[in-house]
Amino acid sequence: MNFDRLKEKLEILADAAKYDVSCSSSGGTRKNKKGALGDSSASGICHTYTEDGRCVSLLKILLTNHCIYDCAYCVSRSSNDIKRAAFTVEEVVDLTINFYRRNYIEGLFLSSGIFKNADTTMERLVRVAKKLRLEENFNGYIHLKSIPGASDELMEEAALYADRLSINLEIPTESGLKLLAPEKNRADMISPMRYIQNGIAQYKDEKKIFRKVPKFAPAGQSTQMIVGATNENDLQIIKVADHFYKNFNLKRVYYSGYVPVLEDKRLPSLTTEVPMLRENRLYQSDWLMRFYGFKAEEILDPNIPFLDLEIDPKLSWALRNLQQFPVNLQTADYQMILRIPGIGLKTAKKIVHARRFQVLNMEHLTKLGAAVNRAKYFIDFNSGNMYLRYLTDKNFRKLLIGGSASKFHNQFSQQLSLF
Amino acid sequence: MTTLLYDGSFDGLLTAVFEVFEYRYKDVEIISKGRFHQENIFAEIHDVITQGDKAERVFNKLEQNIGKSGINQLLKVYLSEDPGSEQIILSAIRQSIQLPQENILLNYADPDILKVSKICKSVDRETHRMTAFVRFEKMQDDVFFAKIDPDFNVLPLIRKHFKDRYQDQKWMIYDLRRHYGILYDLENCDFFYPDEKLNLEQYQQKFHDEETQYQKLWQRYFTKTNIVERKNLKLHIQHVPRRYWKYLTEKT
Numbered sequence A: 001m002n003f004d005r006l007k008e009k010l011e012i013l014a015d016a017a018k019y020d021v022s023c024s025s026s027g028g029t030r031k032n033k034k035g036a037l038g039d040s041s042a043s044g045i046c047h048t049y050t051e052d053g054r055c056v057s058l059l060k061i062l063l064t065n066h067c068i069y070d071c072a073y074c075v076s077r078s079s080n081d082i083k084r085a086a087f088t089v090e091e092v093v094d095l096t097i098n099f100y101r102r103n104y105i106e107g108l109f110l111s112s113g114i115f116k117n118a119d120t121t122m123e124r125l126v127r128v129a130k131k132l133r134l135e136e137n138f139n140g141y142i143h144l145k146s147i148p149g150a151s152d153e154l155m156e157e158a159a160l161y162a163d164r165l166s167i168n169l170e171i172p173t174e175s176g177l178k179l180l181a182p183e184k185n186r187a188d189m190i191s192p193m194r195y196i197q198n199g200i201a202q203y204k205d206e207k208k209i210f211r212k213v214p215k216f217a218p219a220g221q222s223t224q225m226i227v228g229a230t231n232e233n234d235l236q237i238i239k240v241a242d243h244f245y246k247n248f249n250l251k252r253v254y255y256s257g258y259v260p261v262l263e264d265k266r267l268p269s270l271t272t273e274v275p276m277l278r279e280n281r282l283y284q285s286d287w288l289m290r291f292y293g294f295k296a297e298e299i300l301d302p303n304i305p306f307l308d309l310e311i312d313p314k315l316s317w318a319l320r321n322l323q324q325f326p327v328n329l330q331t332a333d334y335q336m337i338l339r340i341p342g343i344g345l346k347t348a349k350k351i352v353h354a355r356r357f358q359v360l361n362m363e364h365l366t367k368l369g370a371a372v373n374r375a376k377y378f379i380d381f382n383s384g385n386m387y388l389r390y391l392t393d394k395n396f397r398k399l400l401i402g403g404s405a406s407k408f409h410n411q412f413s414q415q416l417s418l419f
Numbered sequence B: 001m002t003t004l005l006y007d008g009s010f011d012g013l014l015t016a017v018f019e020v021f022e023y024r025y026k027d028v029e030i031i032s033k034g035r036f037h038q039e040n041i042f043a044e045i046h047d048v049i050t051q052g053d054k055a056e057r058v059f060n061k062l063e064q065n066i067g068k069s070g071i072n073q074l075l076k077v078y079l080s081e082d083p084g085s086e087q088i089i090l091s092a093i094r095q096s097i098q099l100p101q102e103n104i105l106l107n108y109a110d111p112d113i114l115k116v117s118k119i120c121k122s123v124d125r126e127t128h129r130m131t132a133f134v135r136f137e138k139m140q141d142d143v144f145f146a147k148i149d150p151d152f153n154v155l156p157l158i159r160k161h162f163k164d165r166y167q168d169q170k171w172m173i174y175d176l177r178r179h180y181g182i183l184y185d186l187e188n189c190d191f192f193y194p195d196e197k198l199n200l201e202q203y204q205q206k207f208h209d210e211e212t213q214y215q216k217l218w219q220r221y222f223t224k225t226n227i228v229e230r231k232n233l234k235l236h237i238q239h240v241p242r243r244y245w246k247y248l249t250e251k252t
């Protein structure tokens, strides 16, 4: 093995892959077969974190950064003058296995620039996964990028060997996509997704009848949208996410604040800040939809299609729906307890357990892990609660904001000056 | 006040609990012999001799009352090596005996039970971190070797994870602080207790030929996958506290 050459390729192709944030290893349930390598558990593991604070769970690389397309937002676009490289199938397999053996990673996340055409590219990606599974007996996690326009046959094969498949929508709106990636079309992205979705549904049906059906993309599909490259609003983004969760059964939608790396008059200028706070609010909203029982329409009002940067979307909902409060901890149902600002999933569960044993008061709440400085305004206790008088106060919102220092304070003040 | 001294094992602890009930001690503390230094002149000493059948009776009772997962939580409290762990476990068991119909471990409003849940959370976090931050290094004899130094005694809790994962390579995980480890030799996966501390001098000279190459590749990967424009060291350190850095190949 020529380690110097390999190192050079790895540097180029890891660098080119880093903007894809959908790097999780969750949802895999590949049990180790006797004597083989690897076992993936449903929850996934972050083996380290980059200095930007993101989880490193998978070896995330491109097979190649050669690309025939010229998408404006992408560093690998054909018109960009950068170093190009391509791994061989064997090299990717070797890196994956050797990193996995040392417990650096949970598996592989392989994407690629499109060389020649969609099928040639997809075929090469599939070959890596196939070799890992069949020749190396590898049971770790494999996430393959689906190449828009790839044939059904190749998608079928990909789903047999990969745990997760994904196609990045990248640009939330169709018009945005036309502007920034004129050679791509949304239909080419959707059709492989639809194919996989049907395959997964069919697998589940067959699984009920036959015990041994080969796994079919067991960790499902995900997608990513870039936020802030075009001028879509948050309501549009959330609606798109909601649509894909509902109609394509996606496991995850990722939001990636646009990092300005390229000079192009269609894009925000190079000096634009990465919209990290907005990205964070979108993740919070996504979380509310997936785990807290919120509907997309509840999170944003069509008249105000942007998420409040000053406060999180749950608090924002509470302030728009004050008539639903206060909530009595002793009697309210779990769904409503979940909606109290300052109370998370785990605390809500603990509350419904603990209240069977005794009457809860404010002190218990702190111990159960609630953010009491926020929650206290929204809760009614059997013994009464003096903070409730603020609920009707005109300056309630100000009071809440004053009471919590934002970790994004710096960035926030910069964003404010834009308005 | 009676002080029960036990041998430090989990079975020993359960035996001690049994004897608290057997002798109807009210004002009592349970202490591991290894940790017992100063004699409390007012305390009466009761030496506990670990007995499998007594431990088992406590175990079975607990299994009825709080289930396997409940016992597991108490085991984690024990493995936390928290100075108060014996008292907390005793208190939880006493409550469970009083209210056998309920899973007493859900009564988070009780201070001792809340401690059980807090300690379990810390132990779980450390366990999870060890499954994440263990770094194997391939040695000349083809064994993948890893050193750890966890805050809690989590080796028993991570054995299964690594056993399931690495079945076609020999590996060893060694706890530097507690001087014992797990060894998998392609057939068995057992704990080993060396008579003397392992000699880890000139350790790197025993690396397999390729080892440093893969370490370099990993370090380069780690650097290149970072997005400089999004740098957030505070978050980074929150996820990977400094005390773990010494074991991380990518941080050296």
Ligand code: SF4
Binding pocket: A067, A068, A069, A070, A071, A074, A075, A076, A077, A078, A112, A113, A114, A181
């Ligand atoms: S097709 Fe993919 S790799 Fe090629 S330029 Fe577009 S986004 Fe980049």
